[in-house]
Amino acid sequence: MLQALSGKTLPRPPVWLMRQAGRYLPEYRALRAEAGGFLDLCFTPDLAVEVTLQPIRRYGFDASILFSDILVVPHALGQKVWFEEGVGPRLEAIEKPAGLDRLSRDGMHEALAPVYETVRRLSKELPPEVTLIGFAGAPWTVASYMLEGGSSKDFAAGKRWAYGAPDDFQRLIDLLVEATGDYLIAQIDAGVEVVQIFDSWAGIWPEEALRRWCLEPAKALTARIQKERPGIPVILFPRGAGLLYRDFAIECGAAGLGLDTTLPLGWARDELQSRLTVQGNLDPLQLVAGGDQLTQAVERILNHLGQGPFIFNLGHGIVPETPLDHVSRMMEQIHAWNASERRAG
Numbered sequence: 001m002l003q004a005l006s007g008k009t010l011p012r013p014p015v016w017l018m019r020q021a022g023r024y025l026p027e028y029r030a031l032r033a034e035a036g037g038f039l040d041l042c043f044t045p046d047l048a049v050e051v052t053l054q055p056i057r058r059y060g061f062d063a064s065i066l067f068s069d070i071l072v073v074p075h076a077l078g079q080k081v082w083f084e085e086g087v088g089p090r091l092e093a094i095e096k097p098a099g100l101d102r103l104s105r106d107g108m109h110e111a112l113a114p115v116y117e118t119v120r121r122l123s124k125e126l127p128p129e130v131t132l133i134g135f136a137g138a139p140w141t142v143a144s145y146m147l148e149g150g151s152s153k154d155f156a157a158g159k160r161w162a163y164g165a166p167d168d169f170q171r172l173i174d175l176l177v178e179a180t181g182d183y184l185i186a187q188i189d190a191g192v193e194v195v196q197i198f199d200s201w202a203g204i205w206p207e208e209a210l211r212r213w214c215l216e217p218a219k220a221l222t223a224r225i226q227k228e229r230p231g232i233p234v235i236l237f238p239r240g241a242g243l244l245y246r247d248f249a250i251e252c253g254a255a256g257l258g259l260d261t262t263l264p265l266g267w268a269r270d271e272l273q274s275r276l277t278v279q280g281n282l283d284p285l286q287l288v289a290g291g292d293q294l295t296q297a298v299e300r301i302l303n304h305l306g307q308g309p310f311i312f313n314l315g316h317g318i319v320p321e322t323p324l325d326h327v328s329r330m331m332e333q334i335h336a337w338n339a340s341e342r343r344a345g
Helices: 026-035 038-042 045-059 072-077 113-125 139-148 156-164 166-190 207-228 242-251 265-272 284-289 291-305 324-336 339-344
Strands: 063-065 081-084 088-091 131-137 194-199 234-238 256-258 277-282 310-314
Touching: 026 038, 026 045, 038 045, 038 072, 038 081, 045 063, 045 113, 045 324, 072 081, 072 139, 072 166, 088 139, 113 131, 113 166, 131 139, 131 166, 139 156, 139 166, 139 194, 139 207, 156 166, 166 194, 166 207, 194 207, 207 234, 207 242, 234 242, 242 256, 242 265, 265 277, 265 291, 277 284, 277 291, 284 291, 284 324, 291 310, 291 324
Parallel strands: 063 131, 131 194, 194 234, 234 256, 256 277, 277 310
Antiparallel strands: 081 088
């Protein structure tokens, strides 16, 4: 994976899956049942290490992503965060502007110390050929949960803040840029070799707002990591950014760009892969469905993107109902594919 992120075209692309450690695995569900709350699982290194290693043992992915959650950052800043079974994340929503004053980076690293311990253990326990990925949520995506109090269909609270009180909203984004940078640097110091920044809700903004609230923070975070920890690749995932993916590729200086399922493969090859390594972008529901359509979809992605610097992945996270044997068949197909043979053919 590190070779791919350095810009090399490999005979067979490396492969990992977003959310590869999680609810589709029976061994994860068994451990989760014993762990108590979800945050307890994230903040217990023995358990978090085991969950991170489970998909590596089962499938032999080329990279392992730290098992954690993007909402550990607002938790560490002092916001109340909890997870409700069958509902998902819940937060005590911030109300402007007094709510901002209650957030603080003081004590953040102490709150996140179990995550750093998990990284240190993983860096010793993973096979040397498996790349260890750290991650964080992008400032806007994390802010959306902080303001909505959980998941949202319309992101109305966040949009009202951004449009109606942009200075207050900028304060929150700036705080999250600083906190996220601190968090990623600490993960790197603990042993991660790559970091990915997830902006899962970038696509809800029109162009000017997307540039201000998503692209500019991504640029700032990438620049900080390159300055303070040179040589550590950054992958950006601005899901839903559409044609603005090209701006991320040109302006942010990242080593890799995670593609969502909507991007045309030919466009991604011509407009993005000529500038940096691309990652993606199989639809997670195609992996659920399986059959000939899955084989054809994997082949199409490999044929379009496998002739350049590329990491095979999904266009969003794997879903709980994914059949295990479909993942096995996908892995077999990717491992059998060879770029040099395709060029010769």
